[in-house]
Amino acid sequence: MTDTAPRLEVRRATLADIPAIRALCTKVYRDEPPYSTAQLKGQMQNFPQGQLVAVFDGRIIGYCSTFRVREPLALGPHTWSEITGGGYISRHVPDGDWLYGAEVFVDPDHRGSRIGQRLYEARKELCVRLGCKGIVFGGRLPGLHRRLKTYGSPQAYVDAVVEKRARDPVLSFQLRNGFEVLGVLENYLPSDRESLGHAAHLVWRNPHHVESGSYSSSLLKDKVRLAIVQYQQRRVRSFEEFGQNVEYFVDVVADYKADFVVFPELFTLQLLSIENARIPAPEAIARLDEYTEPLRQLLSRLAVDYNINVIGGSHPTRMADGAIHNICYVCLRDGSIHEQAKIHPTPNERYWWNIAGADRLETIMTDCGPIGVLICYDAEFPELPRHLVDQGARLLFVPFCTDERQSYLRVRYCCQARAVENQIYVALAGNCGNLPGVENMDIQYAQSCVVTPCDFPFARDGVAADTSPNVEAVAFADVRLSDLEQARSDGTVQNLNDRRFDLYRVEWRQRR
Numbered sequence: 001m002t003d004t005a006p007r008l009e010v011r012r013a014t015l016a017d018i019p020a021i022r023a024l025c026t027k028v029y030r031d032e033p034p035y036s037t038a039q040l041k042g043q044m045q046n047f048p049q050g051q052l053v054a055v056f057d058g059r060i061i062g063y064c065s066t067f068r069v070r071e072p073l074a075l076g077p078h079t080w081s082e083i084t085g086g087g088y089i090s091r092h093v094p095d096g097d098w099l100y101g102a103e104v105f106v107d108p109d110h111r112g113s114r115i116g117q118r119l120y121e122a123r124k125e126l127c128v129r130l131g132c133k134g135i136v137f138g139g140r141l142p143g144l145h146r147r148l149k150t151y152g153s154p155q156a157y158v159d160a161v162v163e164k165r166a167r168d169p170v171l172s173f174q175l176r177n178g179f180e181v182l183g184v185l186e187n188y189l190p191s192d193r194e195s196l197g198h199a200a201h202l203v204w205r206n207p208h209h210v211e212s213g214s215y216s217s218s219l220l221k222d223k224v225r226l227a228i229v230q231y232q233q234r235r236v237r238s239f240e241e242f243g244q245n246v247e248y249f250v251d252v253v254a255d256y257k258a259d260f261v262v263f264p265e266l267f268t269l270q271l272l273s274i275e276n277a278r279i280p281a282p283e284a285i286a287r288l289d290e291y292t293e294p295l296r297q298l299l300s301r302l303a304v305d306y307n308i309n310v311i312g313g314s315h316p317t318r319m320a321d322g323a324i325h326n327i328c329y330v331c332l333r334d335g336s337i338h339e340q341a342k343i344h345p346t347p348n349e350r351y352w353w354n355i356a357g358a359d360r361l362e363t364i365m366t367d368c369g370p371i372g373v374l375i376c377y378d379a380e381f382p383e384l385p386r387h388l389v390d391q392g393a394r395l396l397f398v399p400f401c402t403d404e405r406q407s408y409l410r411v412r413y414c415c416q417a418r419a420v421e422n423q424i425y426v427a428l429a430g431n432c433g434n435l436p437g438v439e440n441m442d443i444q445y446a447q448s449c450v451v452t453p454c455d456f457p458f459a460r461d462g463v464a465a466d467t468s469p470n471v472e473a474v475a476f477a478d479v480r481l482s483d484l485e486q487a488r489s490d491g492t493v494q495n496l497n498d499r500r501f502d503l504y505r506v507e508w509r510q511r512r
Contacts, residue, residue: 042088045392061107068096082501088390101137138199227253232433232472254306262429263313265401342375376400450477457483
């Protein structure tokens with residue numbers, strides 16, 4: 001006998017599966033846009049255990065999304081958008097007593113192979129393993145649009161299916177799989193035309209449930225040490241000298257076993273001082289772009305050599321289409337290099353450097369969980385960090401560059417607000433010192449810091465660490481991700497849980 005690999009398996013979804021899941025979603029829901037990459041990242045990063053794929057001969061043919069919620073939300077009236085946080089499952093709580101089924105879809109070419117049933121069974125196994133009370137979700141009613149006149153109301157139609165006087169292709173399947181009907185969720189998913197926007201409110205009760213009050217978290221790591229570098233701008237004579245300055249700080253914070261080190265926005269403009277002559281702005285960008293690849297290699301080498309994740313400030317970079325973006329290169333200690341460009345250039349950046357805004361904002365997965373990066377001015381737009389938090393970010397890094405105190409305080413106060421309203425940690429790193437020969441970098445003002453939500457688990461003033469203003473310095477902060485989970489679940493205020501998804505949400509328009 002010879003061993004052969006299984007042709008069909010149900011396993012946890014990974015970020016690498018996202019393109020295949022989106023393609024399958026497009027195939028299944030032909031009249032609706034597929035889940036965005038950001039939504040799928042949010043699902044996988046907010047609750048990794050609850051996102052499953054069915055794989056047949058190496059190809060994804062089914063997807064199942066699940067998260068944990070508390071009983072009042074699960075069993076009360078709600079819409080799909082409200083309870084899933086717009087599809088990001090951002091309302092997941094680690095100690096939720098019910099599992100909520102956000103999605104199940106199967107390749108039409110494999111229907112009849114019981115793929116959906118396998119995914120439902122895997123969801124039940126997860127429920128039992130976590131000790132939840134059961135599973136709740138809104139089930140489609142695809143037969144409703146044809147029979148509404150016959151039965152008069154959605155509730156009467158559901159009653160007929162339960163009493164087996166009528167058959168619905170989805171609801172009848174759910175009933176055979178042990179689900180019971182709590183009622184009808186009105187306007188649950190308006191885009192579901194066959195169900196006329198309604199859904200059956202379904203529940204499966206875990207027969208093995210025992211009240212335990214246990215707490216479960218999906219976080220990869222709890223305590224994370226952050227290091228922020230308040231970097232002094234000074235003249236350098238070569239890229240090698242610049243690299244030595246950067247390596248010095250990485251070496252120092254690595255000795256303190258930091259998980260992340262953050263450098264300021266535009267800290268690479270120091271490279272324009274090499275020639276010790278004033279360079280016109282258009283020519284300066286061309287000069288800086290020559291250092292893009294050496295910078296990437298420098299930061300990546302330091303991340304690997306010193307076993308630390310490097311948030312590489314920002315660097316103006318000319319793109320393939322000729323546009324200039326202000327990009328933060330994030331180099332992780334596993335050797336991978338990621339990019340996050342600034343979304344909103346300031347008027348000064350547009351005037352002096354002709355910098356254009358980018359249109360992609362996604363989390364970056366690290367060994368400490370998903371993180372987000374917003375470059376300076378971007379932190380003043382509350383929609384951006386909310387988009388990252390919906391994807392699962394708990395750590396937000398803000399490299400900044402400000403010339404005087406008022407400019408700095410705009411960034412500082414907005415970052416503190418972002419920490420409070422999103423219940424996250426925000427680390428800011430800025431420049432000090434002067435570059436008299438470099439356009440638009442004449443003076444700098446900074447007081448770098450790590451800010452937190454304002455509640456009992458955190459520092460009294462919502463500041464975990466800060467530096468003295470306007471001097472070169474390093475500051476450290478140990479932050480606990482479990483404190484965020486506690487604040488979100490049981491805090492004095494619970495900003496994320498208390499959002500009114502029935503009134504508003506952030507919707508990211510993905511450019512094609």
